[in-house]
Amino acid sequence: MMKIPPLNPLKVFEVVARAKNLTTAANELRVSQSAVSRQIAVLEEYLGVQLFTRERIGVKLTEVGEAYARRIGPAFEEISEATKFVTQKYSDNVIRLRTYTTLTARWLIPRLPHFKLQYPDVEVLITNSNAPLDFGTEQCDLAIVLGDGNWPNAEATLLLEDVIEPVCSPAFLEAFHGSTEQLLESLQSKRLLVSKYRKNDWPTWLAHVGMGHVFDKAEKMVFSSSILTWQAATDNLGIAIGQQHMLDPDLKAGRLVCPFARPLRTGRDHYIVTPSVQRYSGKIAAFKEWLVREARESKPMTPG
Missing domain, CATH: 3.40.190.10 (Periplasmic binding protein-like II)
Structure with missing residues (x-):
């Protein structure tokens, strides 16, 4: 079983160890200096060791505190990089759309210039696939899929009737x-x-x-x-x-x-499908709204 101390005091320790100053650490964490001291005390009590010695100006890591900081610091850097990797796609100007070739060529591409006029800085990266949709493995923000409107762990919005x-x-x-x-x-x-x-x-x-x-x-x-x-x-x-x-x-x-x-x-229509758990993104919301608007304004000729 993993032994992990309370994460908030652990983060405070990492910042203080890096800054070597309670005031500087408090400013970075946007809390009071006394709050920083309390969190350090909580961690020291949990570990049963003294991590810092208080000096007239600032603080100094003890020998065990120094050894602990050398291992904790890289762990927080790895967490930061992992979080950046997951969230970066929501902050850049790329929309990753998964659909299939026929819809891309015959319906989407002729309309994309309309979207680019409204959002010139947003790039739409299209991947075509006929494989079953799985957001656990798909590197995409949303998909246009033919189906009955039910996909696990996803939300579906009707786009085009089939x-x-x-x-x-x-x-x-x-x-x-x-x-x-x-x-x-x-x-x-x-x-x-x-x-x-x-x-x-x-x-x-x-x-x-x-x-x-x-x-x-x-x-x-x-x-x-x-x-x-x-x-x-x-x-x-x-x-x-x-x-x-x-x-x-x-x-x-x-x-x-x-x-x-x-x-x-047919009863199997084209849906815009997004993961049920997805960080809000203005560009993705705008693209979905644009797709629905384009579909609403599409008026196929009535055969006769």
């Missing part, structure tokens, strides 16, 4: 001369473009429209990311599942269309 539906190029749609319902029925004969990390989107949407049997029978082309899937749809390779907030610019520009206009909210 709304999906099929998208294709205008040329792909024009090449089909039937009605929308006929196109829906013919999906099992069309190439379905599938994102590796969103592989359940197609089965989920097809079940939503009563055609859950189609996915297993249809030809599929799988890509490593949603971004590549959407590019393949733009280049007429087939039909992909789109995420509404991510594709709004493409829909407005006419590069992609929603042939069925039957969106589905």
